[in-house]
Amino acid sequence: MKVSHVPMDLRLKHTFRIARGASDERRNLRVEIEDAGRLGLGEAAPILRYGEDRESAAKAVDAMAPRLRDPRRFATAAADAAVAGQHSAQAAVDMALHDLAAQRMGVPLYEMLGLDPSRTPVTSFTIGLDTPEVVVQKVKEASAYAVLKVKMGSDDDRAVLEAVRDTTDQPLRVDANEGWTLEGAESRLAWLAKLGVEFVEQPMPADRLEDIRALRKHSPLPFYADESVHNAADIPRLAGAFDGINIKLMKCGGLGEALRMIAVARAHGMKVMLGCMIESSIAITAAAHLSPLVDAADLDGSVLIAEDPYDGATIVDGKLVLPDRPGLGVVARGR
């Protein structure tokens, strides 16, 4: 078994702004694991907010490599070998091991997991922060998507959302990225509900859990946790504060933990959404293979980049379509 990694510079189609900052490029890391003549692929999209970057992820993969003894033990191998705090590196190794295992068994990953590929949900398309005029332009370009997710956090939030609603009848979700305080939150929820928004993602900071719980008591809209939830063990204390969770492979460390999170959320009667960072089709496709199990998907990361180096899961009429090749089923473009 040979483990290696290669930098991936992903240029974005448009500058991407959320409440915490803006970017034109993502510095991801591709992980390759070779075993018995097969190549398993993984991808790390390091999360700066949690102290990760491409360099720390690469170091973590190097540290994990000698600890990976048997690629067949994909359910536990990446977690057992993981470097503390480097979840995107763990996710990359984990997805490469799942890719290898399903290739070895000769089936697509969804089939190795016993899932029904016809049950994939629609995916939302994310509209970053911008002026109402630019947002409206982006919404017009996104007419092929079945749902839009609009980032909140500018002074113009209400004008932006109203302009979006005037432009399209598509279902809308909003992501506050921890940007709200209790003050003004109730009136904000009222006008969002009036615009027919489906749910609000992470209205307040992760460390304001009791404020979120209090706000939800009278909220006309459901709340989904994002920054408040990293792994399965985080979920029990969120019951009652959130109606659902947003699972991202880069937060939780891979497909195995994502499956466990789905189980824990369901046991607490919570909804489940699969989200992403800005990622190529390697990581997006890995997450998409789990999507028959979830209620909502926001797996548009690869659509936001200018030149996706891989083909994998696609979006047809807004719905995720899984590749039926063995493993993750991703192939380098132009091959």
Added chain:
Amino acid sequence: MKVSHVPMDLRLKHTFRIARGASDERRNLRVEIEDAGRLGLGEAAPILRYGEDRESAAKAVDAMAPRLRDPRRFATAAADAAVAGQHSAQAAVDMALHDLAAQRMGVPLYEMLGLDPSRTPVTSFTIGLDTPEVVVQKVKEASAYAVLKVKMGSDDDRAVLEAVRDTTDQPLRVDANEGWTLEGAESRLAWLAKLGVEFVEQPMPADRLEDIRALRKHSPLPFYADESVHNAADIPRLAGAFDGINIKLMKCGGLGEALRMIAVARAHGMKVMLGCMIESSIAITAAAHLSPLVDAADLDGSVLIAEDPYDGATIVDGKLVLPDRPGLGVVARGR
């Protein structure tokens, strides 16, 4: 895909007594699913306490058969087709579909699930209720096991346990099968702790959860839930009342739900044990494939019957050993 079922009469080596009753024979049901020239095997051990018997299980399998459209969707197919309240039938269909899937992929079930077969735990051997003399005789015959699980519920409990401890140094666990009341429970825990017992299974009835929670506050021994826990959704409310859960395929409806239960228990910081009813090596082996994920196993069901019609998982020096044939890896004896 062809689904059929065959009665299995399993004669016991010894009359088996627990707090609720006694039996000399188990009336189980074998389920066979044929698809593409392969045969998947499952087994239902109906639980009388929950209104199941072999006839109701057989009817449930008949009702499920036409609803099973695609054997590849093993993660959800049995649950989607299930008949309400007939969990052992659901478990039988679920394990047959897992057997078929892993055979199709050409790997043992543990490998399809990415698990490490060297991580199986030891399994306990269960000593049913009897006079101290008979119990001591049974303990002597069980010297090959690494752990003993002793059933409580007779007037002689203390004499029985003391006689067992005088006979062997093997680690001991006890199963009260809901037999205690709060009265006398603290002193009972004190002498059990003094005898070095590891934990107590289901000390009080499932409907006395608050009494169990109160008792646990000052208990020197951990509590495992059995009758209090059927499926993953039961687990959150047990946190704080029990230290661990006993998962049985016949209670939860199959391998998929068992995996979800493990995830939920772990998220709540609880321990996990895999248990069984009196079952042949079909159902015991299915559960054993999950055992690399758990802390404790009580998978001795097939050892208690006089003539196990199948070979599957074995017990070597007390530890579970998984077959490395494709699928469940069980084969009819004498073939």
